Amino acid sequence: MTIPRRTFLQTTLAGAVGVSLLPHVVLAEDAPAADVDKLKTAITERFGADATAEASDKITIKAPEIAENGASVPVDVTVDLENIEEITLIAPSNPTPYIAKFSFPNGSAGLLSTRVKMGKTGSIAAVVKADGKLLYANKEVKVTIGGCGG
DSSP states (O other), X not given: OOXXXXXXXXXXXXXXXXXXXXXXXXXXXXOOSOOHHHHHHHHHHHHOTTOOEEEOTTEEEEOOSEESOTTSEEEEEEEOOSSEEEXXXXXXXXXXXXXXXXXXXXXXXXXEEEEXXXXXXXXXXXXEEETTEEEEEEEEEEESSOSSOO
């Protein structure tokens, strides 16, 4: 059976276009409705079994709603609290959820700007330790190309 040259080229071109679009279709999955359980597990692993964190509107996370590349997602965290000891960034959907811990000596201003790596669509959470309490806020980020081995 011989395939005409024109048919072969059309099929090859259609396949190439399909493969080039595949990462955007496959990796742009919807985030789970709540990463809260994963977040609570990560907080317990990071801060100890008796650690509990409350959601707070005093913490603001600025991150893109859609990140084209999960290898470098810009994140800004602003905290409107006194006596901030540390800010911990967690991405519950990452293979290793704990991203980083930033210490603030003498309760200095709670402003943080960094870039993080996200493996897939999910939330990024900022857990703030201030006045001996743990507070958190999170933001959903849709990742189209994974950055953690994706």
